[in-house]
Amino acid sequence: MGRMSGPFTWDELKKEAHGNVIVSPLGAMDKAGEPGKLRIIRDLSFKGRAPFSVNDKIIKDAFTTKWGTAAMVIDLVRASYYFPLSILSP
Numbered sequence: 873m874g875r876m877s878g879p880f881t882w883d884e885l886k887k888e889a890h891g892n893v894i895v896s897p898l899g900a901m902d903k904a905g906e907p908g909k910l911r912i913i914r915d916l917s918f919k920g921r922a923p924f925s926v927n928d929k930i931i932k933d934a935f936t937t938k939w940g941t942a943a944m945v946i947d948l949v950r951a952s953y954y955f956p957l958s959i960l961s962p
Contacts, residue, residue: 894922894924894925894929895920896914896915896916896918896925896926897914897918898913898914898915899912899913899914899915900912900913901913
């Protein structure tokens with residue numbers, strides 16, 4: 873299907889990525905309220921020996937985080953009731 877490649881040696885990976893390679897470690901944490909179940913985490917703030925992390929390269933002004941409120945969720949649900957998404961889609 874062409875969706876995955878590799879495995880690559882480090883040199884092959886750098887060549888494939890044109891030298892721009894940032895690797896973030898994976899970890900596993902317990903799922904809250906679910907004993908014995910784990911969730912996968914990816915530490916995008918990890919720098920290791922690199923001068924920067926993945927998070928360091930994100931332009932924060934271009935990707936601001938806006939926290940929703942319960943009132944906003946209610947408005948979305950109410951709007952989807954009166955205007956189902958199926959009639960809004962092209």
